[in-house]
Structures are given as C-alpha cells and as structure tokens.
Amino acid sequence: MARPRAEDYDDKRKAILKTSAELFAEHGFDRASMNQIALGCGVSKALLYHYYANKDALLFDIIRDHLDELIAAVEEGATPDMTGEEMLHGYVLALLDAYRDANAEHKIQINEMKRLPAEQQEELKARERRLVQLFAGALSQAVPQLAEPGSTLLKPVTMSLFGMVNWHYLWFREGGVVSRADYARIATRLILDGARSLAG
Secondary structure (H helix, E strand, C coil), rough: CCCCCCHHHHHHHHHHHHHHHHHHHCCCCCCCCHHHHHHCCCHHHHHHHHHHCCCCHHHHHHHHHHHHHHHHHHCCCCCCCCCHHHHHHHHHHHHHHCCCCCCCHHHHHHHHHHHHCHHHHHHHHHHHHHHHHHHHHHHHHHHHHHCCCCCCHHHHHHHHHHHHHHHHHCCCCCCCCCHHHHHHHHHHHHHHHHHHHCCC
16 A cells, blocks of 8 residues: 655655755756755655655656746736737736746756656647747737738747746846836837837
C-alpha cells in the first residue's frame, strides 16, 4: 500500500522548486547539485529524492509550474466584455505582476529549457504558445488589420510585445521611477501605436 502524502507535501514541493530555481539561475543548471539544493532547502538528500529523482525532473517542474502560473494570471487579467485595447493592457499588467519574484524561473525558462528531452520541451512550448495566442487575440481585436487575410504583421508585432515585457527584468527595479503599472501602460501604448502605424 502506498504511503499517503503528508499534508504539507505541496508546500514543500513548491519550496524545493523555488530554491532550485534560484540555485539554477545563480550557478547554472550544470553546476548546481542535488546536494546544494538539499542544503538550500534545509532537508536531507533522501527527502529531496522523495520529491524529485534528478535535476531534470526539477527543471521540468520549475518551468511547467511557472508557465501555468503565467497563463492563469493572464487569463484572469481581462474579461470578455473588454475592448481589445483594454484586454491587451490587462494581459500585459497581469503578466508583469506574475513576473514579480519570478526572475529566477523566467531566466531558467529562457536559458535552460533546451536541456530537456524533446517531448518535454514540446509540452512546455505548447504552454508558451497558449500565452502567445492570448496576446495575439487581444492585439487582433485592438488592431483588426493585423489579422486580415494576407497580413504578415500579427506574429512579429505580438513577439515584439513579448520582447519588451519578457526582458524587463534586466532593467526594472521595484520602487524605481517606473512601476509595473506604469510600464504596462508604456508597453501597451508603444505596441498599439506602432501596430496601428504599420497597419495603416
């Protein structure tokens, strides 16, 4: 008979993933060891292996959980009755807020996903595509010309928005002169004004 999970199993798993993400981001996936992770979590290696058999399993769960949290946050960032522009702004703001305290996970998603087996990469890339679809849908509502037959603008414009938002962690500082809400407005206005100029 399988041993029942402890009541705090999920909390401990989340803590292990957070510590692992920070170590992978700081030292690199190759150089961070299971021993370092166990020490960082304040648990024995035996307990760590009870949760994860190896670093690959940790890496997959870090990225999967991160993407699932981003998707959930973005989906809650807008409502169907919003205009395309309002929806896009809601998505950008929700994504920026979801990135709060997730710099390590975001860095790992960008830099380390390629280390996983092809089938796991595809599972994660399907989640990335879901995010792209949400933003592309809002953009096409706000600037319908982007999605007209024969137009090739929707994808590059959508990915340009992700370029602005995904790399903000390199310069953004909490408590600085620009807040997350400020940057959400800036990024939304830049992409919409640019898209309308291109489409016009």
